[in-house]
Amino acid sequence: MELSNREYAVGAADDFMLQIGRVVNAGEVELAIFRTSDGAFYAVENHSPHPKGGPLAEGIVSGYYLYDPLHDWKIDLRTGEVQAPDRGQAVVHPVVVEDGVVKVSLPAAVARL
Amino acid sequence: MTANREKLVLIGNGMAGVGTIEQILKLGGAYDITIIGSEPHPNYNRIMLSYVLEGSKTIEDIILNDRQWYEDNNITLHTGTTVIRIDEQTRQVITDNGQAVHYDKVIIATGSNSFILPVPGSLKDGVVGFRDIADCDAMLAAAKQYRTAAVIGGGLLGLEAAKGLVNLGMDVTVVHLLEDLMERQLDRTASSMLQAELARQGVKFAMGKQTVELTGEKRVTGLRFSDGSELPAEFVVMAVGIKPNVQLAKDSGIEVNRGIVVNDYLQTSMANVYSVGECTEHRGTCYGLVAPLFEQGMVLAKHLSGVQTPGYEGSVVATKLKISGVDVFSAGEFTETAEHTVISAKDEWKRTYKKILLKNNIIVGAVLFGDVTEAASLQKLVKQGTEMTDEIYGEVMGTGCCGGGGAKKGLSVEAMADEEIVCGCNGVTKKAIVDAVTENGFTTVDEIKACTGATRSCGGCKPVVEQILQFVLGDSFQQSAKQGICSCTPLSRDEIVAEITAKGLKTTKEVMHVLDWKQSEGCSKCRPAVNYYLGMIYPDTHEDEKESRFVNERMSANIQKDGTYTVVPRMYGGVTTPEDLKRIADVSLKYDVKVVKVTGGQRLDLIGVKKEDVPKVWEELDMPSGYAYAKSLRTVKTCVGSQFCRFGTQDSMGMGAMLERKYERLDMPAKFKMAVNGCPRNCAESCTKDIGIVGNDGGWEVFIGGNGGIKPRIADAFCKVRTDEELVEVCSAVMQYYRETGNYLERTSEWVERMGLEHIQNVILGSDDNRKELAARIDFALAQVSDPWKKMLDDNSTRTALFEQTRV
Ligand SMILES: Cc1cc2nc3c(=O)[nH]c(=O)nc-3n(C[C@H](O)[C@H](O)[C@H](O)COP(=O)(O)OP(=O)(O)OC[C@H]3O[C@@H](n4cnc5c(N)ncnc54)[C@H](O)[C@@H]3O)c2cc1C
Ligand code: SF4
Ligand code: FES
Numbered sequence: 001m002e003l004s005n006r007e008y009a010v011g012a013a014d015d016f017m018l019q020i021g022r023v024v025n026a027g028e029v030e031l032a033i034f035r036t037s038d039g040a041f042y043a044v045e046n047h048s049p050h051p052k053g054g055p056l057a058e059g060i061v062s063g064y065y066l067y068d069p070l071h072d073w074k075i076d077l078r079t080g081e082v083q084a085p086d087r088g089q090a091v092v093h094p095v096v097v098e099d100g101v102v103k104v105s106l107p108a109a110v111a112r113l
Numbered sequence: 114m115t116a117n118r119e120k121l122v123l124i125g126n127g128m129a130g131v132g133t134i135e136q137i138l139k140l141g142g143a144y145d146i147t148i149i150g151s152e153p154h155p156n157y158n159r160i161m162l163s164y165v166l167e168g169s170k171t172i173e174d175i176i177l178n179d180r181q182w183y184e185d186n187n188i189t190l191h192t193g194t195t196v197i198r199i200d201e202q203t204r205q206v207i208t209d210n211g212q213a214v215h216y217d218k219v220i221i222a223t224g225s226n227s228f229i230l231p232v233p234g235s236l237k238d239g240v241v242g243f244r245d246i247a248d249c250d251a252m253l254a255a256a257k258q259y260r261t262a263a264v265i266g267g268g269l270l271g272l273e274a275a276k277g278l279v280n281l282g283m284d285v286t287v288v289h290l291l292e293d294l295m296e297r298q299l300d301r302t303a304s305s306m307l308q309a310e311l312a313r314q315g316v317k318f319a320m321g322k323q324t325v326e327l328t329g330e331k332r333v334t335g336l337r338f339s340d341g342s343e344l345p346a347e348f349v350v351m352a353v354g355i356k357p358n359v360q361l362a363k364d365s366g367i368e369v370n371r372g373i374v375v376n377d378y379l380q381t382s383m384a385n386v387y388s389v390g391e392c393t394e395h396r397g398t399c400y401g402l403v404a405p406l407f408e409q410g411m412v413l414a415k416h417l418s419g420v421q422t423p424g425y426e427g428s429v430v431a432t433k434l435k436i437s438g439v440d441v442f443s444a445g446e447f448t449e450t451a452e453h454t455v456i457s458a459k460d461e462w463k464r465t466y467k468k469i470l471l472k473n474n475i476i477v478g479a480v481l482f483g484d485v486t487e488a489a490s491l492q493k494l495v496k497q498g499t500e501m502t503d504e505i506y507g508e509v510m511g512t513g514c515c516g517g518g519g520a521k522k523g524l525s526v527e528a529m530a531d532e533e534i535v536c537g538c539n540g541v542t543k544k545a546i547v548d549a550v551t552e553n554g555f556t557t558v559d560e561i562k563a564c565t566g567a568t569r570s571c572g573g574c575k576p577v578v579e580q581i582l583q584f585v586l587g588d589s590f591q592q593s594a595k596q597g598i599c600s601c602t603p604l605s606r607d608e609i610v611a612e613i614t615a616k617g618l619k620t621t622k623e624v625m626h627v628l629d630w631k632q633s634e635g636c637s638k639c640r641p642a643v644n645y646y647l648g649m650i651y652p653d654t655h656e657d658e659k660e661s662r663f664v665n666e667r668m669s670a671n672i673q674k675d676g677t678y679t680v681v682p683r684m685y686g687g688v689t690t691p692e693d694l695k696r697i698a699d700v701s702l703k704y705d706v707k708v709v710k711v712t713g714g715q716r717l718d719l720i721g722v723k724k725e726d727v728p729k730v731w732e733e734l735d736m737p738s739g740y741a742y743a744k745s746l747r748t749v750k751t752c753v754g755s756q757f758c759r760f761g762t763q764d765s766m767g768m769g770a771m772l773e774r775k776y777e778r779l780d781m782p783a784k785f786k787m788a789v790n791g792c793p794r795n796c797a798e799s800c801t802k803d804i805g806i807v808g809n810d811g812g813w814e815v816f817i818g819g820n821g822g823i824k825p826r827i828a829d830a831f832c833k834v835r836t837d838e839e840l841v842e843v844c845s846a847v848m849q850y851y852r853e854t855g856n857y858l859e860r861t862s863e864w865v866e867r868m869g870l871e872h873i874q875n876v877i878l879g880s881d882d883n884r885k886e887l888a889a890r891i892d893f894a895l896a897q898v899s900d901p902w903k904k905m906l907d908d909n910s911t912r913t914a915l916f917e918q919t920r921v
Binding site: 011016019022023024025065067072074084085087 | 171173176179181182562563564565566569622632633634635636637640641659660661662663664667668672674675676724911913914915918919920921
């Protein structure tokens with residue numbers, strides 16, 4: 001299996017408002033990037049795991065949780081896991097901040113998708 | 114998966130069968146499971162099809178177990194596959210596509226089919242039953258294309274179908290053979306109250322009519338009745354009953370009566386073959402509701418998992434109609450005979466009715482209409498065959514005064530068996546709830562809902578869940594069960610507002626920190642609420658928190674299901690100009706707007722604007738925001754009034770535009786709608802608005818608390834005024850009082866009922882000073898508002914952060 005991940009610089013840390021999601025297209029993947037109130041960054045594919053789908057970027061962020069804007073599902077930003085009683089998983093990708101630049105790494109396969 | 118596990122095959126992927134499998138999984142039953150179902154869908158909540166039809170849920174919302182669930186539990190699933198025979202000799206289940214699946218045990222859970230009247234024409238196009246997703250889809254499609262519908266059958270299903278079709282905009286007549294609706298659950302009194310209420314909601318009735326033929330060529334055009342009369346209908350729903358689906362059992366040589374005959378352990382006449390659900394006949398009864406099916410499933414699951422259990426002994430059924438604004442309930446026996454002692458109370462003013470039937474002083478049945486708060490306790494009393502006592506009488510008939518109700522209710526939950534189903538919709542037992550409380554330390558209904566699913570569907574079981582909580586928690590319940598505005602806090606709205614003022618709290622963060630929120634940054638319920646309360650309390654200094662706003666308000670545009678947005682420019686009083694129309698047309702063309710739609714509030718929706726384009730659309734429209742997304746004044750609907758109408762006595766267009774200009778943009782607890790009419794003919798429909806204004810010769814009449822939405826309510830007459838100034842002052846005072854005392858998301862229709870019309874009249878009309886102060890406070894708040902579109906266009910960084918899509 002090919003393990004190489006591809007890293008995308010998605011913007012300067014200061015471009016992201018606290019608790020307000022922002023949409024970034026990285027390769028073919030549409031990401032919603034969130035900055036929680038403690039300054040941490042999370043990257044989630046901008047697609048709700050709810051069967052009806054829809055975007056995630058405009059949800060309300062509380063702590064590490066995101067409330068899906070269309071269906072109000074509660075999603076853990078760290079794992080993508082949907083909280084009970086709903087079930088499902090949003091796709092999350094690792095983020096690092098280096099020298100004030102926010103970088104998301106996507107598996108090469110996803111990046112090419 | 115191990116090879117030597119026994120093979121269990123479930124036929125029928127519906128509620129009873131899958132419910133049984135869920136129980137088996139919980140009990141750790143060691144089977145290799147295969148499920149075969151005729152429908153192309155995974156397991157869904159059939160009960161909620163009524164909500165799908167009504168429009169409050171989608172098919173996706175009602176899926177109970179998605180395909181992943183089957184995979185996660187190693188269950189082999191064949192959808193769109195029908196079993197045609199069980200071969201006892203070879204121990205195989207044979208499907209219509211020629212597969213043969215080996216079994217050690219089989220559960221038949223094939224449910225029922227809609228009963229289609231055997232009259233000429235019943236197979237024509239445009240005739241459906243109401244049973245599954247396919248039927249529901251057919252109804253949704255028909256409503257788009259046709260106008261008149263007939264629903265044959267005035268039972269639970271028929272009425273829910275009829276109300277759903279009315280909601281979809283059809284002209285619907287319910288045709289019923291008898292003179293009373295739901296005659297199998299209700300007595301004559303309750304039934305006529307029900308009919309009156311549904312008629313009020315727009316359903317028509319043809320009672321005492323026997324359908325003898327459906328007319329039309331290929332497609333149905335109407336019904337003919339036995340008395341020779343006819344009813345035109347372009348679409349017909351048959352909801353006259355269900356027929357246990359026993360074909361497969363019959364063809365396999367299993368004993369069948371009306372349903373598949375089983376004993377107390379759900380065993381059929383064929384070895385290793387069981388049957389649960391609507392297709393089953395137990396001690397001569399076939400059930401058509403879910404609660405009994407879950408009870409059967411529970412016994413069967415234990416039996417198949419090798420857990421000791423007493424056999425199934427039959428169920429007492431209770432009914433609740435799922436139509437908003439129509440509360441009916443019945444349990445056990447309901448028509449009185451000479452043997453019964455009847456306790457009843459009918460209140461024609463409040464439109465409520467309550468009846469309890471006793472046999473030898475044992476409570477054997479009950480009917481409620483209009484107010485069903487006692488439903489849960491009555492259902493239990495009937496189920497347990499409780500003897501009537503003074504205490505119970507006091508409790509259920511509401512004349513008891515000594516407040517001991519709680520403890521006694523606790524006693525009756527105590528007597529409830531662990532395995533008894535509390536939430537029929539989701540098959541949750543008393544034990545599951547008790548465990549949730551004792552093992553996870555849960556103390557609120559919300560937490561129990563999140564963990565077990567109880568109360569999630571129709572909500573009918575909530576009172577019992579509360580009683581169980583109370584029973585398990587004992588004294589500690591009092592404090593912990595206090596329901597706050599959401600599960601983050603036990604504080605009520607009034608307490609939060611009082612604390613904010615008393616402690617001078619300034620931001621949501623501060624509020625949540627100081628008031629000890631359980632989830633430190635709140636949730637999607639309390640964050641927007643607290644942000645609103647802060648803005649209401651400090652209109653001049655509170656800095657609105659975009660991150661606490663629901664998406665529509667954050668973006669100042671309505672998000673649609675595909676992630677595009679709808680932009681709605683203001684049209685004061687519903688009036689526009691040719692110049693503005695031209696600009697709207699130009700911008701719509703340029704940005705490829707999908708649909709331009711006239712709204713119910715007399716404006717134009719520009720639907721389907723791409724997110725990145727939204728700021729540009731605003732900029733080029735250069736019109737004020739119509740706030741179609743906001744919890745604030747939406748529109749002031751007007752008629753043409755004295756400017757043009759030959760009846761008009763007042764200038765409704767002028768007044769409407771003025772009021773809309775005055776109150777636009779200010780945050781309110783919920784959306785707010787107004788209407789102004791030039792005369793009592795009321796062409797702009799004031800009676801369904803938060804504030805409705807009707808002109809007359811001597812001045813204006815003001816109505817408040819109307820609503821045309823999901824809980825319709827006709828506005829109450831509030832007062833009459835002579836001058837325009839008085840009118841504005843009264844409107845200001847009402848709106849400000851609502852702003853100051855309304856719960857977040859509470860519409861005025863609910864607010865008026867909670868506060869009491871008379872109380873609001875006293876506050877606003879009883880004291881000139883009060884009214885003037887309220888009006889002054891709203892004016893102060895109004896002085897602080899500004900157009901969000903203008904603001905966003907001037908604020909580069911916010912606009913970029915919210916709307917722009919970066920590509921890397
Ligand atoms: C619109 C509507 C509203 C309702 N509202 C309520 C309510 O408010 N309260 C309440 O208690 N009940 C309500 N009910 C009744 C409730 O939904 C049923 O009692 C319950 O779903 C029956 O469960 P079941 O598993 O026995 O049958 P079903 O849920 O009907 O499942 C049977 C399944 O078996 C499949 N099947 C049939 N034959 C075969 C075969 N040979 N091979 C493979 N698969 C087969 C069918 O396609 C079906 O999917 C409502 C029903 C409807 C239709
Ligand atoms: S409400 Fe009266 S004034 Fe207004 S349009 Fe109707 S008839 Fe004319
Ligand atoms: S009984 Fe319907 S939600 Fe519990």
